[in-house]
Each structure stands twice: as C-alpha cells, then as structure tokens.
C-alpha cells in the first residue's frame with residue numbers, strides 16, 4: 001500500500017448517517033428518557049491509535065472489562081505470535097486473501113505496517129453501531145486517518161507514550177519482535193507521534209489507571225453530545 005503519513009490536517013467529510021433508531025429500540029412516550037444512554041442511541045465508533053508498544057491493547061483490555069463493547073478484530077498478513085489466538089486476536093490470512101478482500105471493498109480501512117498488512121473488516125462494525133453498541137478499533141495511524149476521512153462520527157484518540165525511551169523499554173520488555181523489527185517500529189513511532197495533533201483526543205499512557213480513566217471520560221463525554229440526540233428520542237420527549 002502506498003499511503004504515506006498525511007501532513008495536512010484531517011478533514012472530516014460527512015458520511016451517510018445510518019438510521020439513529022434501531023428498530024428493536026423504538027422510543028416510546030412513556031419510557032424514561034435518557035438521551036445519553038437511551039434506546040435510540042447509535043453506538044460510538046472509537047478509534048484508538050498510536051505507536052506499536054505504547055499500550056493500546058493493555059488499555060483496551062482494562063477499559064472494556066465491564067462493558068458490552070464491540071472490539072473489531074482485524075485481519076492481518078502477519079504471522080501469529082506464540083500464544084496469539086486466530087479468530088480472537090486477529091484473523092490471520094495470506095497476502096492473496098487479504099488483497100482479495102481489499103479489492104472487494106471489504107475493509108473500512110487497511111494499511112501496511114512494517115512489512116505486513118492490517119485491515120478492519122467493514123461489515124461487523126456497521127452492524128454493531130446500528131444496534132447501539134459502541135465499537136473500538138485499535139489500529140495504527142494511517143488506518144485511523146482513513147477512518148477519519150470516511151466517517152465524521154469516528155472518535156479518534158491518540159495514545160502517547162511518556163517518552164521514546166519508555167516506548168523502547170515496553171517493546172523490548174514485551175519481547176515479541178526481533179531487535180531489527182523493534183527499530184523499525186520505533187522509526188515508525190516517531191512519524192506517528194508527529195501526527196498526534198490530527199486526532200480529537202490525546203491520552204498519555206504513563207500511569208495505566210489514569211489513562212484508562214481518561215478513556216472512560218472521553219467515552220462518557222462523547223455519549224453526551226447533543227448532536228447524537230436522535231429524532232426518535234426528541235419526538236418521544238415532546239409527545240408526552
């Protein structure tokens with residue numbers, strides 16, 4: 001893939017809005033009104049991005065522990081690491097399978113990262129958002145920018161390492177990559193960090209608990225946005 005890091009500020013063109021009212025969640029005049037969490041609410045599309053090794057997976061696991069959130073499992077051409085579970089951590093595919101899916105328009109976004117390809121399958125995300133479930137993507141920066149270009153509703157959160165030294169320590173400590181691949185990931189991390197201002201939020205992952213609190217605060221604030229009130233909820237309020 002030939003995409004490069006984009007020096008221009010992100011544009012957020014509008015995207016066709018899906019029906020905000022899921023059919024199995026019709027608002028009624030007598031139901032308690034809770035615009036932020038109420039029945040006709042479409043799920044949030046939250047995109048967590050940032051360098052490899054910054055702690056995205058660790059944060060996501062803690063953040064979502066007690067929540068019914070849809071985590072989008074990516075496709076990748078990378079080989080599975082020992083302990084990784086096909087169909088849970090990633091859908092591991094060949095280069096040909098990946099390319100065929102990309103050609104068929106099956107990815108919401110996809111990008112090359114240090115010699116391998118990664119992509120977010122489109123279908124399950126639309127389904128989850130429409131039924132009101134929040135969706136979390138955990139992807140690198142080029143892919144996150146593609147999502148931002150396509151979807152004005154996406155909430156983009158950049159996870160910042162406390163320092164590059166600490167990022168190196170985490171990548172080395174995790175010991176999932178060869179030293180050469182760690183260097184390539186760190187090079188990529190420098191480029192990614194320089195793009196941080198293009199995203200809506202930045203969370204520094206120094207203290208894990210505080211960073212998870214920040215993510216929860218973002219999710220809560222985004223749920224309260226007035227623009228997310230659907231017609232169904234408003235009509236329900238005035239119909240009383």
Ligand SMILES: Nc1nc2c(ncn2[C@@H]2O[C@H](COP(=O)(O)OP(=O)(O)O)[C@@H](O)[C@H]2O)c(=O)[nH]1
Pocket residue numbers: 050051052053056074075078109110111113118119120138139140141142143144
């Ligand atoms: N664009 C894109 N990036 C992804 C996707 N899935 C994972 N990534 C990112 O690709 C990078 C490399 O992933 P991986 O090899 O699993 O390393 P790790 O995330 O550091 O454990 C990480 O920054 C991931 O967040 C995806 O579907 N699309």
Ligand SMILES: Nc1ncnc2c1ncn2[C@@H]1O[C@H](COP(=O)(O)OP(=O)(O)O)[C@@H](O)[C@H]1O
Pocket residue numbers: 051052053054055056057058059170171173174205206207208
């Ligand atoms: N706040 C933190 N403080 C110290 N170590 C952390 C923190 N967050 C994550 N880590 C560690 O850093 C390493 C990389 O985290 P990981 O979640 O795999 O990153 P990513 O998914 O972004 O590649 C792991 O060994 C993890 O335990």
